[in-house]
Amino acid sequence: MALEVVAVNTFYGLSHILFDVSLRVGDGEVVALLGRNGAGKTTTIKTIMGLAPPRSGRVVWHGEDITGRQPFEIAARGIGFVPEERRIFPNLTVRENLEVGIKPGRDGRRAWTLERVYTLFPQLKELERRKGGYLSGGEQQMLTIARTLMGNPDLLLLDEPSEGLAPTVVEQLAHQIRDLKREGVSILLCEQNSAFALALSDRAYIIEKGVIRHEGPAAELPAHPEIMRAFLAV
Numbered sequence: 244m245a246l247e248v249v250a251v252n253t254f255y256g257l258s259h260i261l262f263d264v265s266l267r268v269g270d271g272e273v274v275a276l277l278g279r280n281g282a283g284k285t286t287t288i289k290t291i292m293g294l295a296p297p298r299s300g301r302v303v304w305h306g307e308d309i310t311g312r313q314p315f316e317i318a319a320r321g322i323g324f325v326p327e328e329r330r331i332f333p334n335l336t337v338r339e340n341l342e343v344g345i346k347p348g349r350d351g352r353r354a355w356t357l358e359r360v361y362t363l364f365p366q367l368k369e370l371e372r373r374k375g376g377y378l379s380g381g382e383q384q385m386l387t388i389a390r391t392l393m394g395n396p397d398l399l400l401l402d403e404p405s406e407g408l409a410p411t412v413v414e415q416l417a418h419q420i421r422d423l424k425r426e427g428v429s430i431l432l433c434e435q436n437s438a439f440a441l442a443l444s445d446r447a448y449i450i451e452k453g454v455i456r457h458e459g460p461a462a463e464l465p466a467h468p469e470i471m472r473a474f475l476a477v
Contacts, residue, residue, distance in 0.1 A: 245270045245398055245429050246291070246322075251300030253290045260286045261297070261453045266431075268398065273420070273430045275444035275461055277437050277475060283453040284433040285327065288400045291431075292324050293317045304398075321349035323396030327403040329387045333376030337367050340375050340386055344393035355392045363422055364389050381412035385419070398429040405436045417443055437475050441465065449474045 246268040253261040261283050268274045278284050289295035291302055293314040302310045309317055318324070332340050341357060361368035364385045370378065375386060384404055391399060401420075405413045413436075420443050423430065434440035441447060444461040451474045457464075464470065 244268075245272075245305060246431070247301075247303040248287070248291060249301040249303065251287075251290055251297035251302065253286055253295050253297045255286075255295070259453070260295075261290060263300070264290075264450070264453070264455055265300075266448050266455065266458075268429050268431050269445075270397075271424065271427045271429055272446070273424050273432060273444045275437075275440035275447040276431060276433045276450060277440060277447055278435070278450040279475065280435060282450045284450060285402055286453070287450065288324065288402050288431070288433055291317075291400060292322065318394065318396075319346075319349065321395070321397035322400065323391040323394055323398065324400045325387050325391050325402060325404065327406055329383045331375040331378075331383055331386050331390070334374060336372050336374055337378070337386055338371040340390050341367075341393050344390035346394045349395075349397065355395050357393075360389045360392055363392075363419060379412075381408050381415070384408065384412075384416065388419070392423075392428075396428070398431065399423070400431050400433070402433050403435065404432070405434065405439050413439060435475075437464075437471065 244267050248264060248266045250263045250265050251261055264287060276284050276287060286295055290297050293312050296311050301308055304320055367385055367389055404416060432440050432444060441461045441464055447461040447464050448455055449457040456474050457470055
């Protein structure tokens with residue numbers, strides 16, 4: 244198992260946000276973490292990345308307990324985080340944004356190069372001299388994912404990647420996530436857009452008010468409309 248989150252309890256100050264949350268992501272697997280806004284999806288990712296260390300519980304990566312490690316140490320072990328806010332460098336060109344992200348993977352490999360990233364995101368090749376601040380929302384999302392890939396991660400944590408994107412761009416993003424899966428990249432996909440996430444995922448978790456309420460194969464969840472209504476309907 245690539246990633247195991249075991250009974251984590253995470254607080255923001257005195258506020259208890261995650262309650263004994265457990266989940267796992269296998270090698271080459273896409274796993275959806277679904278939930279309404281404020282359900283605890285982003286906090287789960289931040290707990291994994293060391294940005295919001297849990298008060299109890301463990302985060303285990305390829306058998307190593309990384310609970311409490313600094314975010315840069317966790318990134319160096321092969322976990323890449325694509326935040327909802329995207330956080331590109333607006334005054335740098337697309338190519339410069341990508342070059343900032345270059346680092347070898349955890350075993351020293353450099354599988355992701357500019358050329359390979361441009362193959363996955365051909366639109367970025369066409370825009371490589373454009374400054375990040377002049378990109379559309381969809382282009383910025385592609386750039387953020389591509390920059391994270393330049394760090395050669397084994398696991399991508401995607402936080403609401405479809406948020407605010409036009410339907411045609413969401414469809415394009417779905418194709419690219421499928422391509423990443425074929426490349427063997429593990430993905431934890433945190434989404435409110437359940438249709439988008441379930442179409443891409445092997446398994447799914449549903450989180451509500453910081454508690455995992457459901458776990459199972461992604462393909463089976465649409466056959467349980469009562470679960471979808473109870474925990475995902477807005």
